Amino acid sequence: MKQDSVNIFDQNWEKYDQWYECHPEVYHSELQTLEKSLPDRGLGLEIGVGTGRFAAPFSVPLGLDPSLNMLRMAQSRNIKVVQGRGENLPFQKETFHFISIVITICFVQDPLKLLEQAHETLQQSGELIVAMINKESSWGKFYRQKASRSQFYHAAHFYSVSQILEMFPKAHLEFKTAWQTLCHSPPHIHEVEPPQKGYTKGGFVVLKAVKK
Ligand SMILES: C[S@@+](CC[C@H](N)C(=O)[O-])C[C@H]1O[C@@H](n2cnc3c(N)ncnc32)[C@H](O)[C@@H]1O
Numbered sequence: 387m388k389q390d391s392v393n394i395f396d397q398n399w400e401k402y403d404q405w406y407e408c409h410p411e412v413y414h415s416e417l418q419t420l421e422k423s424l425p426d427r428g429l430g431l432e433i434g435v436g437t438g439r440f441a442a443p444f445s446v447p448l449g450l451d452p453s454l455n456m457l458r459m460a461q462s463r464n465i466k467v468v469q470g471r472g473e474n475l476p477f478q479k480e481t482f483h484f485i486s487i488v489i490t491i492c493f494v495q496d497p498l499k500l501l502e503q504a505h506e507t508l509q510q511s512g513e514l515i516v517a518m519i520n521k522e523s524s525w526g527k528f529y530r531q532k533a534s535r536s537q538f539y540h541a542a543h544f545y546s547v548s549q550i551l552e553m554f555p556k557a558h559l560e561f562k563t564a565w566q567t568l569c570h571s572p573p574h575i576h577e578v579e580p581p582q583k584g585y586t587k588g589g590f591v592v593l594k595a596v597k598k
Contacts, residue, residue, distance in 0.1 A: 390495070395436065396454065399436075403436075415578050415590070416440075416567060416590050417440070418567070419566065423593075424444050430484045431450060433500065434487060434489075435449025438461075438465045440517070441463075441465050442463035446486060448465065449468070450467070472487070479506050480509045481508075482507055482512055483509055484508075485504045485514050486516075487504070488515075492545065493541060497550070513597075514596070515593070520589060521546045523568070524570075524572060525568050525590070529542070547586075561593065572589065
C-alpha cells in the first residue's frame with residue numbers, strides 16, 4: 387500500500403502553497419488548461435482541494451480535503467470546506483453539477499473508489515474533471531526520478547492517462563475530452579504554455595468525463 391500523503395501535506399502546507407508563487411509559468415499553464423474543461427457555473431466540488439490554488443481562481447464553491455491545515459488556507463480563499471476523503475464522500479447522491487480532482491489522484495489510496503464516489507454524488511450528466519500528472523510524459527518521469535528526494539512526491543503513485551481512462555467505464559463515467567500542457571521537457575519553463583488538445587505529450591493533462 388502506498389504511504390498516506392495527508393500528514394505530509396498537513397505539516398508542509400505553506401511550502402506546498404508557496405511552490406506556485408515560485409513557478410508562475412507552470413501554474414498559469416496549468417490554470418489555462420484547466421479552464422478549457424471546468425464549467426463556469428453550477429454547484430461544484432473539488433476533491434483534494436488543498437489550499438485552493440485551483441478552486442479559488444475559478445470560484446469553485448466547495449472543497450473537500452483530509453488535511454485541516456490545507457483546508458484553513460482554502461477557507462481564507464473564500465472556499466467552503468469539508469474535511470474528508472474522496473473515497474468516502476459525506477454528500478448526498480446526485481448533489482453536484484461538476485466535480486474536479488486536481489493533482490490529487492496520485493495521492494489517494496484508492497483512485498477507482500474515488501471515481502465511483504464522484505459518480506455517485508454527481509447529478510445525471512454531471513461532469514467530472516480530472517487534472518493529473520501523466521506518468522508517461524517527460525514531466526512524469528522527472529517527478530518519479532525526483533520522488534525519493536521530494537517531500538511530496540515520494541508519497542505519490544503516478545498513473546498514465548490510459549490507466550485513468552480504463553477506470554472511467556468501471557465507475558460509469560464516459561470520457562469526453564482531453565487537454566494538455568507542459569509538453570516541453572522539464573524542469574525549466576520560461577513562459578506560459580498554451581493548452582493543446584489531447585493527452586499524449588503533456589505533463590499536465592485534464593480529462594473530462596460525464597456521468598452515464
Ligand atoms: C498535490 S495536493 C493538490 C491540492 C490542490 N488540488 C491543488 O492542486 O493545489 C494533493 C491533495 O490531496 C489531498 N489528499 C490526500 N489523500 C486524499 C484523499 N484520500 N481524498 C481527498 N484528498 C486527499 C492532500 O491532503 C492534498 O491536499
